[in-house]
Amino acid sequence: MMIDEESKEHGAVHREQVHDNFTPYRQPHFWITFLSLSIAFTAGMLGTSTLWNQLRGNVVKDLGPAEASAVAWAWPTLLFTQTLSCIFFGRLSDLVGRRFVFVIGNFIAFIGFLSAGRAKNGSTVAGLSVLVGIGTGIQLMGPFLALAELVPVRQRFTIVGSCISLTSPIFAVSPAIAQAVFEKSDEKWRWTYSINAVFSFLAFIGLLVSYHPPSYKQLHSDPSANHLKSKDWTGLAFLTVSCGLFTYFVLLGRSVWAWKSAQQITLTTTSGLFFVGVLIYEFVYGHEHRAFPRYVLRDWKVLSQILIAAGSSVMLWFDPLAFTLLEQLMRPGSTMEKAWEISIVCAGVAVGWILGSVFLARPKWIKWQLGASVAIQSAFLVATASVRYNTQARLRALLVLTGVGQGYAMVISHLTPGITSSKHDSGVIVGLTIAARNLLVAIFLSVFESIAVPRLEKKTVTYISEGAIRSGLPVTSLPALFQALLAVQSGASPAALLEVPGVNLNVIQEAQLGGLRAITETWHFVMQIAATYLIPVAILALLGPATDEYLSSVTWVRLGRLRILGRRRKDVAAIETRAVNET
Template sequence: MATPEKTGDVAVHDEIQPAPLTTTNTIPDEYRELDNGEITAEALGGMVDDLPKGYYRSMSFIGTMLALCLGQSSCYFGFVMPANVLTIINEDIGPNPNYVWIALIWNLTQAVAFVLVGRLSDLLGRRWFFVGGQSIGLLGSIIACTAHNVPVLIVGSAFIGIGAGVQLSFGMVVGELIPNKHRGFGISCIFVSALPLTVFGPVVIRSMILHMGAGWRWSYYFNVMLLTVVVALFYFCYHPPTYAMLHARRANHVSPWKMVDFVGVLLFTAGLLVLLLGISWGGSMYPWKSGMVIGFIVGGAAILILLVLWEIYGAGDYPLIPIHLFKNRQYMGTILTAAVGSMVYYSLLVLWPVQITMLYDTDSMAIGWKSCIVAGASLLGQGACGVLVRVLGKHKLQLMVSVSLLTAFTGAMAATTPETPGMAVAFIFLASTFLGYVENVALTIGPFCLDASDLGLALGLLGATRSTLATTAQAIFTTILSNKLVTNIPKYVVPAVLDAGLPQSSVTDLLTALAAGNMTGVPGITPGITAAATEGNKQAYSHSFQIVYLAAVAFGVCGVLAATNAPNSESKFTNVVQRKLHHTGFDNKTTKEAEA
C-alpha cells in the first residue's frame, strides 16, 4: 500500500484517487481540474467527442433540459403575471395596504436563494437543491392559489421566490452539461422556451381575469400543474455528480455538513434581507429619512460587513462567499455590467405600464399588450446573443457596445411626450433588446472568469448582485417619480384648470379627486375642466418620467465603465464539457463501448 499523503487533516491514499479521464482529445490546460484528481472520471465531462454516442439523446439529458425550460416558464406564472395585476388582486382579497409585499417578498427570497443554491450545490451536488427548490415553489403556489387574504398570499409568494431562485439558476446546469462553445446558445434556448409567457404574460393574466371564473388565481393554478411536472422531471432525470463524486478524496473522511458555512449562511441571509427591506421601503412605504428605513439599511450593511470579516477570518476552508472573488477584476466587471442591465429592466417592468396608463391608454387589454414590449424585446436580445456571442467574439467590446446602446435608448425616452406614443414604443423596444443582449453575454462569460468548480458560485453571486442593485434602482426611480409628481402636478394641473374656469376654492378638492381617479364630485367641475385637468396631469407625468429616464443614464454610464473590465473569452469557447450526468445508461463507458 502506498504511503498516504496529507491534504489538510485528511489522509489521502492512492487507491481512492479517481481513475484518469479517458479522452481521445487533449483538454486545454485552462480547463484541467485544479483539485489534483478530486473529481471522479464518472463526473467529469471532458471533450464532447469523448462522451458516449447518444448521450445527448438520453432521457436523463432531455428530461433535465425540459425541466429547466418549464421552470423558466414557472417564473412567469408565479411572479411576473401576478405582479402585473397587484392592484386587482388587492381589490379581490383585500384591501390591504401591504399588498405590495406580494412582489417585494418574492424579490427578497429569490435574491438570497441565488447565492445559497449556487455555492452550496457547488460543494454538495446540485440534484437535491433543484428537486427541493422546485418543491418549495410548488408548496408556495398551492398556498397562493388558495389564499383568501393578502397576508397568506405574501407567505405563498415567499416560497415561490425561493423556488424562483433555483429556477433562475438554470445557467449552472446548462454551463456544466453542454460544450463551452455552445453555452450562450444553450442559455438563450432556455430563455426562448418561455416565449409565450415572456411576451404575452400581461395579456394572458388580464384575459384570465376578464374571462375565467377564478381570475388571477389561474396563474397560480397553472403554476401548480407546471411545477408538479418540473419536480418529477428533476427527480427522475437529473443526476449530476454527487457529493462523493465531487470529493473523491474527502467523501469518506469529511462530512458534507463541515463544508457548509452555517455562520456565513446566517449572516448573508439576515444581512441581505434587512438591507433590501430598508431599500424597498424607502420612498414608498416610509420616507427615506424615517428611522425605520435608515435603521434597516444601516443594520443590513453592518451585518454584511460582519459577513466579510467572518469570511476572511473565521469561515475556514469552505467560506460561503470566498473574498478572492471580489479581487477578480474581470468577474466583477462582468457581473456589475449585468447588474446595470437588471437595474434598468426591473425598473422598466414597473414604470412602463404606469407610463402607458397615464400618458397613452386606459383600456386594460391595451395596457397589457403594450406592456409586453419590455419582456418581448428583452427575449429578442437574449436570443440574438445566443447566436452571435461566439461568432462575433471580442466579448468586452460586445458588452461595452450593447450597454452603451441600452443607455442611449433609455435616455432617449426622456424626449418622449404624450403626443409621441410611437416614439416611446420604439425606444422602449430598442432599449429592452440591448438589455437582453447584455444579460446573456454576462451569463455566458462570467463563469469563465472562475474555476469550473465555482460555476454555481459565479452565477449565484451574479444573480444576487443583480437582484440587490435592481431593487435599489427600482426604489430610487420610484422615489424620483413620486417626488417630481409632488411638484409637477400642481405646476401643470392648477394653471390649466383655473384657465378652464375652475373656482380657486375648488383646487385642493380637484387635486385630491384627480389622485383618486374620480373628479365628478368637485364643486364647479365641467367637462372642459375635466379635460384640462387630464391634459395637465399627462404633462406632469411626462415631465416627471423624463427625469427618471435621465437618472437611468447615470447607471448606464457606470455599466459602460464596468464593461471595460470584462474579459475577451474567445479561447474559452471550446468543446469541453465540464460535468457529466450519470444514470444515463452510459455510466463509465467510453465512446467505443457505447458504440459496440
Template sequence: MKRGYILAGLLLSTFLAAIEGTVIGPAGPRIVGDLGGVELLSWVFTAYLLTMAVTTPIFGKISDLYGRKPVFVIGSVLFLAGSVMCGLAQGMEQLIIFRAIQGIGAGGLIPVTFTIIGDIYPIEERGKIQGYISSVWGISSLVGPLLGGYVVDSLNWRWVFGFNVPFGLLSLYFILRYFHEQMERRKVKIDYAGAVTFTVGVAALLFGLATGGQQFAWNSPILLTVFAVAILMLAAFFIVENKAEEPLVPLRLFRIRDVAYSNVASLLASALLIGLTSYFPLWVQGVLGENATRSGLLLAPMSVCWLVGSVIGGRWIVSRGSRFTSLIGLLLIAIGAIGLVFVTDGTPEAMLMVWNAVYGLGFGLSFTVFTIIAQSSVGYQLRGASTALNSFVKSLGQTIGVAVFGALINQHIAKETASGSVMGVKVTQEDVNSLLSPEKVQQLPLELWNTLRHVLENGLHVLYIVMAAIAAAGVISVLGLRNRAPEAEGSREEA
C-alpha cells in the first residue's frame, strides 16, 4: 500500500514537471506580446534549462550520499516557489530570473523521481513502472498545450504557472508521509571543486551559445572571454573528476557502452523536443495567425502518440532489445523532422498533426529506453548518479537546442529587419512583438502583417532543416547500442 502512495506521489511530481513544460509553449507568444522582448523569448526556456542542467548531477550525487527524500523535498519546494513567482513577474527580466529558480528545483526533483523508482521496484517491474511514468508525460503533454492554450486565450498567461502548484503540494505530502528509505551511514566527501568548475564551465558555455550573434557579436571580446572561461573550467572539471574520491559526475560511467551511446542519443533527441515544443507555437500563432488554443490542439497528437510509444517501448526493450526499440524511435523522430521541413503556410493542418504524431511516437519509444538503460547498467551506489547524468544530458540537449535555435531565428529576423524595412515596408521591433500578440496583431496593416509572417516563416524553415539534420545524427548514434534486454539485478556492469 505504501509503495502505491509513493508511486502516486512520483506520478504527480512527474505530472508537475511535464505540465509546466508543456503549458509554457503556447504561452510564449502571448508573453512576448504582453512583456515585449521577442529577442529574450528563448531565455524564458534557457534560464530554466540552464539551471536545471547544472544542478541535476549535483543533486543526483547528493541523493546517493544523503538520500533521495531530502533532495526530493528541497527540489519540490524550490520548483513550486519559482512557479508562483513566475506568475507574478512584472517584466521579461524578472520572469527569466524566476524561471531559473524553477530550474534549480527541477534539477533536484526530476532525476530523483526516476531514481526512487529504480530503488523501490525490481528490474522485472521497472520497465512497466517507467512506462507509467512516461505515460504521465504523454497525458500531461496532451493536457498541457490544450489547457494552457485555452487559459491563455480565456484568462491570462500568468495562470499557466499555477497549474502545477496543487499537484506539487499533494506529491510532496505523499513522499513525506509514506516514503521511508534505509540509508547506510557512511563517511562522504562532497566534490566541491567539481561542483564549482562544472557549474561555471557549463553556465559560461550555455550563456555564450544563447547570446552569441544576438546580445554580443561572435567575435566580441566579451563573448571570446566567456568561451575561454568555459573551456578552462570544463577542462579543469575533467581533471578534478578523474582524481576526486567522490566525483560529482563519475566519468567512468562513459566506459559502459550502452550508457555512453544512450546519453549521446538523449542529447540529440532532447534538442529536437525543445525545438518542436518551443517554436512550433510560433509557426501556428505567428505564421498561420491562429490562437494559443489552436497551437495546443495541433501539438496534441504528439502527446497522445508519446503515451502510446512509451507503453510500447517499455515492453519492446524486454522482448526485442534496446537497440531495436530506440532505433525505431529515432527513425520515427527523423521522419517527423523531415516532414516539417516541407511545410508551408499553405500546408493543411491535418498534415501538421500527422508529423507531430510521428514525432511523439518516436519520443515515447526512445526516451523510455534511455532511462531504463541508465538505471539497469549500474548498481545502487551509482544509480542516482547515472540517472542524474541521463537527466542532465537531456536538459543540456534542450538548453543547447533552445539557445542555438533561438539564435538562428533571432539572427534571421534581425538580418531581415536591420534596415528598418522589408521589401519596402517599414518595420520596427514593436511590430515584430505585435505579430505574436492576438490583440496587437489586429492593429497591424495587412501588408505589414503579411511581410512579417513570411520573415518568421523563413526563419522557422531554416530551423526545421537544422532539426532534420540533428534527427539523422540521432539515428546513427543509437546504432552503437547493444541489442539486449536490461540485465537482472546483480549482473550489471560496474564502471
C-alpha cells in the first residue's frame, strides 16, 4: 500500500486500496441502500427548508399570532441541533461504524417529524425541532458519506448525483405542494411533517435491512486501533458546541430579538469569539490523537474543499427565502400562485443535480467544472441585480439558471472534501461541510434580515407616500391606505383600496409604482451583496488545488449480505475484516 508524503505529515492515508475494481451494482441490497438514502436525503432537505416545514409562515397562521414568538425559536433550534448532529455523529460513525448511526438517525427523524406534526402549540414545535435537527443532520450526510464509500471513487459523482436526483421532482415543487396541502387539507401544515415522517420511516426500514458496512468489532479488531480510548474528545466537543452556538445565536437575530438589543449583540459576539478561539487553538495545539484531526485545518487541499462546498451552497436556502419575501410584497395574488413562482428556484437546483449526475459519469477536470459552476451561479446572480423586478419572466429564467449552477456545484463540492481527506476521517469531514454551510447560511440571512428588510420597509413607506401625496391623497389618509394595502397583500379584494378617503385610480397606480420601485432597488441591493460574496468563492474554486489525482477505481467499503438481524457468515466476516485491517 502506497502512502504519499503529504499523508505522512498528518497521519492520514488518502488512497487506501481496500476493494480495487469492485463494483456493488449486482447486489440487490446496494440498490435498497441507494433508494433508502435517497428518500432520507429528500426528507432531510424538505425538513430543513422553511418553504416546506413552513416555520416562517403558515405554522403561525394556523396556531395563531399568540404562538408566533414561540415558533420563532423553531428554525434556529433545528439548524443548531443539525450542526451538532453532523459533526458529532459524522465523527462517531468514523470510529464505531456507520450502520447504527444512519439507522438510528432516520428513526430519530421519524419520531421528530411525527411528533412535531401533532404539536398543538409553538413551544412544542420548537422543542421537537431538536429531534428534527438531529435526524435531518444524519439524513443530509447519507449520500455524500454512506453511499459514496460504497462505490469506486471515480464513480461517486454519478452515483451520488443520481441518488439525490431520484426524488428531486418532489424538492423542485416542494413550495407548491406545501401550500396546496395547507390550503386544501384539514391537517394544513401538519401534512408536510407527516410526509417527512413516512419518508424517514421507509429509509429506516430500508437501511435496517440492507445497510451493513464494517461493524465496530471489525473496525477495532486490532487493540492498537481502539480509537474510542486513545482519542481526546475535548477538541471535537468544543468545536461542535462553538460552531452550533454561533449558528444558533446569529439566527436568533430579528426572528427572536432585535439586532440592536443588548442580549443579541452580547450572545453573537461572545459565541463568535469562542468559535474563532477554538479554531485557533486547534490549529496551533491540535494533534492527530484528538477526535478532531488537526490536518483538517492545516491541509489546504482539505480545508479549501470544505470552504468551497459550504460557500457555494449558501444560496441553497438563501435564494428561496429572499425571493419569497420579495414575491409576497411584489403584487397581490393568491398564495398558491406565489408558491409556484417560488418553486422555480428549487426546480433549478434539482435540474443542476440531474445534469451533474449525467455529465460527471466520466469525471475529468473536476476543479475546473466546480469553478465554472460556481462562476455561472455568480454570473446569473449579478445579472439578476440589473433586472427590474416587474420584468418577471426574465427574472425567473435567471433564477432557474442560478439554481442549475448551484445544484451542479453541490454534486461536486460535497464529495471532494471526503475524497481529499483520509478514509478514516470522511465522516467528520462531511459533517463539517454541512455544519459550515449552516453557519454561512445563518450569517448571510442575518445580513439580509438586518440590512435589506429594514431598507425595504423604509423605502416602501417613503415611495408609496410620495406617490400618493403627489396624486392628491390627503396626508391624513396615509395610515388607512397602508392598512388597506396590507389587507390586499394578505388576499383581500383590491376594491378595499377605493374605500379609503381620497383614494382614486391615480393614487392606486402611484402606490403600485412606488412599491415596485422599492422592491426593485432592494432586490438589486440584495443581489449585489450575494454576488460580492459568491465571486470570491468562484475565484477560490478556480484557483484551488486540483482533485483529479484522487479519482481511482478503489471502493472503500463493501456491504455485508442482506439481512435484518443475526450474525453474518464467518467467511464473509473474515474477508471483510482482513480488507479493513489492511489499511
